[in-house]
Amino acid sequence: MAKFANLTFTSQGTQMLVQAQNSHTLTFTCGKLGSGVLADTDDISKFTDLKSPKMTLPIVSVDDSNEEKLVLTFDTSNTELEEGFVSREIGIFAKLDNSSETLYAYSNAGNNYDYIPSKDTPSDENRLVVNLVVSSSANISVQIDKSIVYTHKSDVEEMIATHDASDTAHETRFKLFEKIADFGNDIIKKLALTTAITAITALETGSWFGQLLKMVLTASGVKYNIAQNGYVCLGSFFGGLIIQWGTSIHGWVSFPVMFNSYRVIITNHQGTASYGSKPRESDTLGGFTLDVSNNSDISMDAYWIAIGL
Structure with missing residues (x-):
């Protein structure tokens, strides 16, 4: 890039800055590069444009953190x-209120020039x-060209720095941490309940984790029905173990759920009920025949438990 001397204000530039301190608005619009050579008789203060303009530079960003200085960043892509x-x-070009833009400040590199190739040879730069001295009391705006479609490395670095400095930059992550902490407290409270079944039921109905747990248990084959004639299927977590129980009168008993490959049946020896005979040929994975000693009394029943896969 060419080595330019300090910018010189044009007469109109100085006048616009003065008026911007008196209820008018000074708007910086663009920059330009040119190939003109200064003559000894040239008076820069009288310039309203470059001597030989070649390229218009849109403004892509501005730093106005210093009240006495503007830092303007221009796009110098040669793609067109x-x-x-x-x-x-x-x-540097600007306009006052809604008037036409004119040359605000100018510099010429003389022999310290640079060559900018055509679009056939993309430029690396x-x-x-550009730093511009302004007045803290002036009403100044900058016309940013938002049509620039590429992002410069410095833009990314600035966005990252701004993001990291924000108090709410990682708010979503913090909310996730809070949810995980709530989840831990939830588990501790639920496991302090009287039974595992009660805890699982409470989790299923009382928290987002419970809904996830319910899906996991269902997918693994865990299911249960805690009733007088009930069952617990422990699913793939415990090798497919199934435990069933009930109370029945003499005759055929259907299991609440069917075993898959194997079962052992145990009956009680309470009241007039007695152990059943050896399994009959009609016994299946879906049920069995229960023998009660006093089978003429339909009120007499026996308790049984079945364990299998």
């Missing part, structure tokens, strides 16, 4: 430049930063 040129001139 039809013909290369020697870059000697730089001009695509940003130009």
